[in-house]
Amino acid sequence: MNSSKLKTNIHGLKGGVAVPGDKSISHRSIMFGAIAEGQTRVTNFLLGEDCLSTIACFRKLGVSIEQEGDHVTVSGTGMEGLKEPKDILDVGNSGTTIRLLMGILAGRPFHSVLIGDESIGNRPMTRVTRPLRLFGAQINGRKNAEYTPLAVKGEQLSSITYELPVASAQVKSSLLFAGLQAKGETQIIEPIKTRDHTERMIRQFGGEIEIDGHSIRIQGGQTLKGTEVHVPGDISSAAFFLVAGAIVPESEIHLKNVGLNPTRTGIIDVMQRMGADISIDPYENESEEPAGDITIRSSSLKGTVIEGDLIPRLIDEIPVIALLATQAEGETIIKDAEELKVKETNRIDTVVNELYKLGADIAATEDGMIIRGKSSLTGGKVSSHGDHRIGMMLAVAAAISSGDVHLTHKEAISVSYPSFFEHFESLQK
Numbered sequence: 001m002n003s004s005k006l007k008t009n010i011h012g013l014k015g016g017v018a019v020p021g022d023k024s025i026s027h028r029s030i031m032f033g034a035i036a037e038g039q040t041r042v043t044n045f046l047l048g049e050d051c052l053s054t055i056a057c058f059r060k061l062g063v064s065i066e067q068e069g070d071h072v073t074v075s076g077t078g079m080e081g082l083k084e085p086k087d088i089l090d091v092g093n094s095g096t097t098i099r100l101l102m103g104i105l106a107g108r109p110f111h112s113v114l115i116g117d118e119s120i121g122n123r124p125m126t127r128v129t130r131p132l133r134l135f136g137a138q139i140n141g142r143k144n145a146e147y148t149p150l151a152v153k154g155e156q157l158s159s160i161t162y163e164l165p166v167a168s169a170q171v172k173s174s175l176l177f178a179g180l181q182a183k184g185e186t187q188i189i190e191p192i193k194t195r196d197h198t199e200r201m202i203r204q205f206g207g208e209i210e211i212d213g214h215s216i217r218i219q220g221g222q223t224l225k226g227t228e229v230h231v232p233g234d235i236s237s238a239a240f241f242l243v244a245g246a247i248v249p250e251s252e253i254h255l256k257n258v259g260l261n262p263t264r265t266g267i268i269d270v271m272q273r274m275g276a277d278i279s280i281d282p283y284e285n286e287s288e289e290p291a292g293d294i295t296i297r298s299s300s301l302k303g304t305v306i307e308g309d310l311i312p313r314l315i316d317e318i319p320v321i322a323l324l325a326t327q328a329e330g331e332t333i334i335k336d337a338e339e340l341k342v343k344e345t346n347r348i349d350t351v352v353n354e355l356y357k358l359g360a361d362i363a364a365t366e367d368g369m370i371i372r373g374k375s376s377l378t379g380g381k382v383s384s385h386g387d388h389r390i391g392m393m394l395a396v397a398a399a400i401s402s403g404d405v406h407l408t409h410k411e412a413i414s415v416s417y418p419s420f421f422e423h424f425e426s427l428q429k
């Protein structure tokens with residue numbers, strides 16, 4: 001197997017990085033652009049493989065999408081204008097694409113088949129296929145539509161009231177897309193608040209949505225209008241440099257235009273609680289999605305407990321927070337995070353196993369992990385297991401390792417951050 005030797009023993013990361021556009025917002029900009037009437041212009045679109053899969057799927061649904069660098073123009077067809085795809089819709093590695101797309105297809109009067117890569121084939125889909133069937137959609141697939149390949153035959157949908165059994169922005173968003181097409185008012189109740197990009201975008205595209213605590217109501221039959229979407233930098237990508245800046249000695253990193261939506265900033269709260277030296281300079285603009293600049297400097301850190309309502313606000317950052325915790329004095333406990341088991345990999349197992357190989361004192365629990373610091377990472381042979389976030393976390397771990405670190409499946413990083421190594425190296429000069 002091909003493995004890459006990563007840079008180790010790094011000191012003094014210095015400089016600035018503008019991380020690429022937010023993945024969640026980029027996906028949604030294409031989806032809303034497609035189902036809206038008129039043109040949508042997107043700037044700072046993420047050119048990661050996942051978002052390119054979303055573009056490819058909507059082209060197959062008859063939507064004209066032009067892309068020039070990170071500028072994308074979507075010629076919206078309106079919900080009614082989507083066409084039956086003549087080919088299979090391949091979502092690649094993207095859970096967001098398949099789950100949200102199913103909510104749109106559930107109400108379209110045609111037949112479509114969805115597949116993805118090996119990782120997608122192991123990720124649970126009943127969380128969306130069950131409620132979409134309650135709306136009236138016909139969905140078939142392996143193990144009673146738990147796994148891909150999935151076949152969707154859209155129907156005229158009837159609204160539902162649905163309490164989400166798991167805190168998931170993907171499930172919520174999928175049901176909001178179905179609710180937009182259903183007769184009457186749909187109500188969705190979240191157990192814990194999750195990222196709210198879909199709700200914000202419905203308003204941005206001229207739609208109406210009522211949010212009252214954990215309850216969301218949407219009327220079916222609304223027409224959305226194309227608009228301009230400026231995608232802020234992805235805080236989930238910035239997270240790797242936030243942690244690198246905190247743990248690589250003598251570092252100072254400036255991160256520009258990072259999305260600061262409060263449903264995503266759990267990592268900042270946790271890092272501040274652990275003693276990180278972070279300063280935030282929020283932009284004063286009217287945009288739907290808040291953003292700003294962040295500066296991080298290395299500092300000493302202490303362990304903490306991460307649990308409950310905080311988990312959905314930092315779910316994708318847990319792999320790199322686990323690395324951060326290896327460099328904090330004392331114990332860090334991460335709990336209530338069972339959802340990590342159904343990501344691109346089982347992220348409890350992959351984080352624990354790979355960091356353990358590098359010398360960390362880390363153990364898995366039923367719903368998270370326990371990390372004891374501060375430990376010296378000594379190096380070893382590790383793998384991303386095809387998971388972009390594990391790959392980038394290991395590259396940052398290598399930076400503080402004393403011995404050689406060899407990484408296999410480094411290519412997975414292109415899913416969300418194709419220029420990651422270029423940006424990381426620019427801070428090492």
Ligand code: SPQ
Binds near residue numbers: 023097170173344
């Ligand atoms: O799209 P995908 O593959 O599910 O990507 C991940 C990631 O790490 O990039 C999760 F593995 O992000 C999800 C996130 O975990 C993106 C997302 C969204 O855009 O709505 C929501 C979260 O997933 P979930 O299952 O909690 O709704």
